[in-house]
Amino acid sequence: xxxxxxxxxxxxxxLGQILSYYFVLVDETFQPIxxxxxxxxxNRLELPACGAIQVNKLSIRQCMEKGISEFDAANKIHAFLQxxxxxHGHVPLVGFNSARFDFKHIEKLLLKHGLSPTFYGKISSLDxxxxxxxxxxxxxxxxxxxxxxxxxxxxxxxxxxxxxxxxGCLNDAQTHDAKDDVLLTIELTKALEKRFDITLKxxxxxxxxxxxxxxxxxxLKEPVFQFxxxxxxxxxxxxxxxxxxxxxxxxxxxxxxxxxxNKPRDQFSDYGTLTKYxxxxxxxxxxxxxxxxxxxxxxxxxxxxxxxxxxxxxxxTLFPVDWDIxxxxxxxxxxxxxxxxxxxxxxxxxPNEYDAIINEWKQLKKNTPKPHDKxxxxxxxxxxxxxxxxxxxxxxxxxxxxxxxxxTGTMHRNSMDQIIPQTELTTIEFHLTSYDPGxxxxxxxxELQDYTKQFIGTHIPSS
Numbered sequence: 065x066x067x068x069x070x071x072x073x074x075x076x077x078x079l080g081q082i083l084s085y086y087f088v089l090v091d092e093t094f095q096p097i098x099x100x101x102x103x104x105x106x107n108r109l110e111l112p113a114c115g116a117i118q119v120n121k122l123s124i125r126q127c128m129e130k131g132i133s134e135f136d137a138a139n140k141i142h143a144f145l146q147x148x149x150x151x152h153g154h155v156p157l158v159g160f161n162s163a164r165f166d167f168k169h170i171e172k173l174l175l176k177h178g179l180s181p182t183f184y185g186k187i188s189s190l191d192x193x194x195x196x197x198x199x200x201x202x203x204x205x206x207x208x209x210x211x212x213x214x215x216x217x218x219x220x221x222x223x224x225x226x227x228x229x230x231x232g233c234l235n236d237a238q239t240h241d242a243k244d245d246v247l248l249t250i251e252l253t254k255a256l257e258k259r260f261d262i263t264l265k266x267x268x269x270x271x272x273x274x275x276x277x278x279x280x281x282x283x284l285k286e287p288v289f290q291f292x293x294x295x296x297x298x299x300x301x302x303x304x305x306x307x308x309x310x311x312x313x314x315x316x317x318x319x320x321x322x323x324x325x326n327k328p329r330d331q332f333s334d335y336g337t338l339t340k341y342x343x344x345x346x347x348x349x350x351x352x353x354x355x356x357x358x359x360x361x362x363x364x365x366x367x368x369x370x371x372x373x374x375x376x377x378x379x380x381t382l383f384p385v386d387w388d389i390x391x392x393x394x395x396x397x398x399x400x401x402x403x404x405x406x407x408x409x410x411x412x413x414x415p416n417e418y419d420a421i422i423n424e425w426k427q428l429k430k431n432t433p434k435p436h437d438k439x440x441x442x443x444x445x446x447x448x449x450x451x452x453x454x455x456x457x458x459x460x461x462x463x464x465x466x467x468x469x470x471x472t473g474t475m476h477r478n479s480m481d482q483i484i485p486q487t488e489l490t491t492i493e494f495h496l497t498s499y500d501p502g503x504x505x506x507x508x509x510x511e512l513q514d515y516t517k518q519f520i521g522t523h524i525p526s527s
Contacts, residue, residue, distance in 0.1 A: 065097075065152045066090050066190070066264075067145075069159050070245040071166050072120040074106060075113035077481035078391055079469070081106060081134065082169055083122055085141065086242040089148055089155070092265075094250050100144040101243060103131035107452040109465055111519050113483050114491045117512050120240045121504060124511045135412065135453055138177040141170070149186040156190040156268060160224045160249045163191040163346050175393040176445045178405025188272075189346035192249050192256075193222055195267050198350060199260045201287050204298045206259075217292050224248060231255040271348035277307050277316045282353040283360050284318070305340070305351070306360060308369055309376025315343045317376050324363060335368050336383035388475045389444045396441040403428070404442045408449050415454050421446075466523050485520045492516060
């Protein structure tokens with residue numbers, strides 16, 4: 065059994081919100097058994113980006129009128145996944161380019177509402193873009209590569225639309241509708257299996273084969289396509305890795321050998337950029353093993369490498385970041401997730417108990433040994449729920465979120481991802497001039513224009 069899924073979100077940055085979703089459970093022949101789909105209302109403090117709506121063409125009005133709250137959507141999706149895993153055991157979540165985006169989004173959606181996304185290890189990620197690259201690397205002479213320019217450089221495209229077109233699965237432009245993209249991903253998967261005589265299931269088995277990471281005395285070579293492809297003959301290079309630690313049963317700390325030998329290191333924090341936190345539950349790294357040389361043994365004697373190896377379980381403590389909690393909701397841990405869930409449900413049922421619940425959080429902190437980092441992150445998530453779902457949150461509390469996200473931009477991991485409401489409004493007005501007033505594109509941008517004006521009038525202080 066497999067669950068194929070896809071989301072459309074309010075912006076490309078991970079701070080954005082899921083606005084539409086589609087999951088479908090399929091059997092071994094990809095025949096649908098059960099699905100789960102819907103729209104989600106934008107949260108009170110969520111301003112969808114013009115660029116995102118231009119791509120997914122979602123109607124904000126429909127999301128507001130027919131969508132359910134993010135809280136209800138989290139409950140609905142969790143119940144669906146719980147039912148499937150209870151009935152069928154371990155079931156991978158299959159998406160396209162999902163390991164870095166959709167899978168993290170579903171983890172975030174559930175965690176921020178006090179729901180565990182692991183389902184006792186029965187849910188993991190399987191990414192069709194990784195499967196497609198694997199097929200291409202193993203069939204370089206027959207794979208129908210799509211040449212595109214990126215950053216003015218000739219390269220191979222592994223976008224869903226390009227691959228689906230080349231494999232005869234798509235005749236028109238990609239719609240970027242969640243359900244359409246899921247069905248397209250299924251057709252592409254079937255085409256890849258047929259063309260190269262390899263099953264997605266066998267690829268998944270390789271993804272979870274840990275032998276390469278647990279064998280002592282070896283280093284790893286991972287074949288990858290060089291970014292610049294100057295001719296039709298593919299250029300394949302290799303990433304070389306040393307396994308220097310184990311963070312869990314399925315998670316390993318890898319050292320990028322080339323980066324170690326060529327990047328300057330002035331302090332211990334610089335080692336964070338040389339290492340990879342690989343969770344095979346969500347990412348496939350298919351590689352070959354080779355005996356370590358004296359060169360590799362010398363690297364392992366580096367005191368800083370040994371420090372990372374000895375503290376693999378605390379990897380993120382070694383290289384701390386100050387990103388917003390929604391970039392890393394799993395940082396709160398799982399020890400008190402039921403407490404977060406209890407308080408969220410209580411606030412949802414009795415909104416007037418917010419102050420009492422905050423006092424209980426404070427008492428919990430008082431009775432909990434330091435450090436309080438994880439507890440503070442949980443309180444932050446609880447307050448985010450309060451801001452978005454309470455009938456009348458205090459204006460001063462709302463501004464504590466509005467300021468860093470939409471005005472100063474300090475909440476964003478990358479300042480280039482900031483959405484500035486007034487700029488967005490100008491951008492929408494500009495693009496409206498390019499569309500026929502009777503077109504769907506014009507209608508959804510007009511709805512976004514109205515929504516953005518209302519958002520600015522309600523939340524953005526006038527200068």
